[in-house]
Amino acid sequence: MTREIKFESPSFQRRIKGMLGVDFYRLFHTPLFYIFLAIAAIIPAMVSAMTVMPGPDGSPGTPLYSNVWQIIAASESLYVICGIADYANMNMVFIFGGIMVSIFIGHDYKSGYVKQLFTTHAKKQDYMISKTLACAFAMACMCISYFIGGTVGGLLVGYETEVNAGSLILAILGKIVMSLGWASFYTFLNVIFRRYFGVSIASSFFFGTGILIIGAAAIVESLGAPAWFLNVFLYGASVNASLASHIGSFFVCLAVSLGWTVIYNLLGTEILSKSDVY
Amino acid sequence: MNAIEIRDLTKNFGEKQAVCGLDMTVPMGAIYGFIGENGSGKSTTEKIVCGLIHASGGSVRLYGRPHTDSDVRARLGVLIEAPGCYPSLTVWDNMMLQAENLALPDAESAVVATLKAVRMEGAAGNKYKNCSLGMKQRVGIAMALLGDPLLLVLDEPQNGLDADGMRIMREVFLDIVKDGKRSIVISSHLLGELQKVATHYGIIRHGKMLVEMTAAELDASCRTFVALQSGDMRKTKALLCEKYARVEEDEAGYLRVYDAVTPEQIVKYLYEKGVCVTEIKTDKIGLEEYYIDLMKGGK
Numbered sequence: 392m393t394r395e396i397k398f399e400s401p402s403f404q405r406r407i408k409g410m411l412g413v414d415f416y417r418l419f420h421t422p423l424f425y426i427f428l429a430i431a432a433i434i435p436a437m438v439s440a441m442t443v444m445p446g447p448d449g450s451p452g453t454p455l456y457s458n459v460w461q462i463i464a465a466s467e468s469l470y471v472i473c474g475i476a477d478y479a480n481m482n483m484v485f486i487f488g489g490i491m492v493s494i495f496i497g498h499d500y501k502s503g504y505v506k507q508l509f510t511t512h513a514k515k516q517d518y519m520i521s522k523t524l525a526c527a528f529a530m531a532c533m534c535i536s537y538f539i540g541g542t543v544g545g546l547l548v549g550y551e552t553e554v555n556a557g558s559l560i561l562a563i564l565g566k567i568v569m570s571l572g573w574a575s576f577y578t579f580l581n582v583i584f585r586r587y588f589g590v591s592i593a594s595s596f597f598f599g600t601g602i603l604i605i606g607a608a609a610i611v612e613s614l615g616a617p618a619w620f621l622n623v624f625l626y627g628a629s630v631n632a633s634l635a636s637h638i639g640s641f642f643v644c645l646a647v648s649l650g651w652t653v654i655y656n657l658l659g660t661e662i663l664s665k666s667d668v669y
Numbered sequence: 670m671n672a673i674e675i676r677d678l679t680k681n682f683g684e685k686q687a688v689c690g691l692d693m694t695v696p697m698g699a700i701y702g703f704i705g706e707n708g709s710g711k712s713t714t715e716k717i718v719c720g721l722i723h724a725s726g727g728s729v730r731l732y733g734r735p736h737t738d739s740d741v742r743a744r745l746g747v748l749i750e751a752p753g754c755y756p757s758l759t760v761w762d763n764m765m766l767q768a769e770n771l772a773l774p775d776a777e778s779a780v781v782a783t784l785k786a787v788r789m790e791g792a793a794g795n796k797y798k799n800c801s802l803g804m805k806q807r808v809g810i811a812m813a814l815l816g817d818p819l820l821l822v823l824d825e826p827q828n829g830l831d832a833d834g835m836r837i838m839r840e841v842f843l844d845i846v847k848d849g850k851r852s853i854v855i856s857s858h859l860l861g862e863l864q865k866v867a868t869h870y871g872i873i874r875h876g877k878m879l880v881e882m883t884a885a886e887l888d889a890s891c892r893t894f895v896a897l898q899s900g901d902m903r904k905t906k907a908l909l910c911e912k913y914a915r916v917e918e919d920e921a922g923y924l925r926v927y928d929a930v931t932p933e934q935i936v937k938y939l940y941e942k943g944v945c946v947t948e949i950k951t952d953k954i955g956l957e958e959y960y961i962d963l964m965k966g967g968k
Contacts, residue, residue, distance in 0.1 A: 396670075396732060396819065396850055398740040405772050406739070412769030417755070420762050503753035507767055507812065510719040512743035667722035 436544030489595030565632030746818030752809025802829030
């Protein structure tokens with residue numbers, strides 16, 4: 392009987408395939424993803440309907456939007472919102488997308504499944520990459536779902552449809568690309584608050600609303616710095632993907648999203664590597 | 670080469686030292702019974718071995734390699750505390766997730782075979798949250814068995830198992846180690862059950878290894894005793910206590926005499942004192958009693 396044992400070092404490709412396999416299997420086999428897809432479709436449709444509802448005295452409602460596509464993206468890059476119409480667009484996906492990511496990742500720890508993930512060959516870096524990609528995919532799907540819901544809702548209400556098609560497509564693509572950056576940010580938040588499920592959901596909601604960018608905008612304005620500086624932040628770049636988008640705006644989204652993804656993945660990997668995971 | 674070699678392992682949680690200078694050796698092909706009181710550091714040690722928590726000091730080597738190497742980790746099967754399963758998914762889905770995690774080439778066949786090994790093939794469609802405690806434990810063991818692991822680390826695997834489940838697991842464990850390469854570490858409080866399969870033991874207390882021994886060494890260390898019953902147990906006990914240093918009454922109502930004596934000597938002694946022995950036998954203390962003795966400091 393030979394007692395020689397050969398060990399095969401699993402390649403990055405094999406490890407990440409395994410991790411992605413777990414995340415996508417779970418994504419498609421649990422109701423969470425589908426519930427949030429439905430939420431993403433229903434919310435813009437509801438917002439469209441509510442904006443034209445008559446008042447309590449029967450007076451006709453004042454439409455918030457003049458155009459269907461304003462439900463998808465703001466007319467221009469407004470870092471400080473003036474009204475609900477400037478706010479209620481596809482950027483909302485990044486708020487409830489954050490909640491979805493928190494539930495999705497939080498259950499790894501709550502159920503104890505994370506033990507299975509980290510006791511096998513997977514590395515902490517694989518975990519960050521896989522969660523980011525799976526959650527980015529889910530949020531990108533929510534963007535598409537939001538687009539369908541918003542378009543159908545806006546058309547039913549009877550808003551105008553005139554738009555610069557190129558800008559609209561670039562705005563949608565820009566927001567889809569931003570899903571990656573947001574997903575990496577929420578994954579990072581959930582790595583920090585992994586033992587506190589409620590805190591991770593609350594923090595995802597808080598940061599997703601873009602409250603901090605309003606403060607940052609005020610600082611930028613008082614310093615006399617150009618407003619485009621705010622595009623280096625996730626929310627700023629997301630707002631920048633507007634109906635006035637051009638190819639440059641899209642590349643800004645791409646660069647910002649990729650840049651933050653790398654930063655959050657490195658930070659998350661470092662935190663997981665240095666701490667006790669379970 | 671040993672399956673696990675731990676040297677001078679320490680783990681601190683703030684001020685509290687959970688493991689302090691632990692040495693542990695699990696040979697290849699062993700079923701290692703890892704025993705200790707609650708809070709003695711068993712789970713902490715196992716979590717360090719599995720890479721879930723970091724050691725504060727010392728070294729852990731698995732099959733001669735650092736325990737953090739991904740190649741050796743790829744051959745590790747784990748059940749720590751409770752099975753890590755998603756409650757709202759079915760048993761099948763949970764198993765498939767683990768198969769995906771391990772990137773098994775033929776995931777479905779591997780899952781079917783493993784569920785069959787733990788006799789859970791009929792419950793594959795059940796949601797995990799609706800499974801009984803014993804079924805959940807079987808799923809946890811099945812997940813640990815997936816992917817042909819070289820080393821299994823099982824924390825209380827017999828928890829909640831019925832008699833048949835325990836027998837099945839014994840067969841599974843013995844089958845795993847028969848090639849002499851695979852090893853299993855089992856921490857359990859069911860010492861009688863553990864004694865039926867373990868080839869090696871490690872007893873831990875306050876984060877330190879009290880003793881490590883083979884099953885044969887344990888057998889040799891376990892003291893023999895003579896157990897007897899008579900018509901007048903009170904008088905018998907009083908008489909035996911006069912002559913022998915350690916006489917105890919066990920749970921079954923027998924009087925145990927631990928000194929190196931033969932049944933014939935005791936029967937003769939009691940007969941001379943007018944006591945008739947109705948039943949007498951010689952036996953050895955089991956792992957459980959050995960462990961209790963050791964904990965009391967009176968090995």
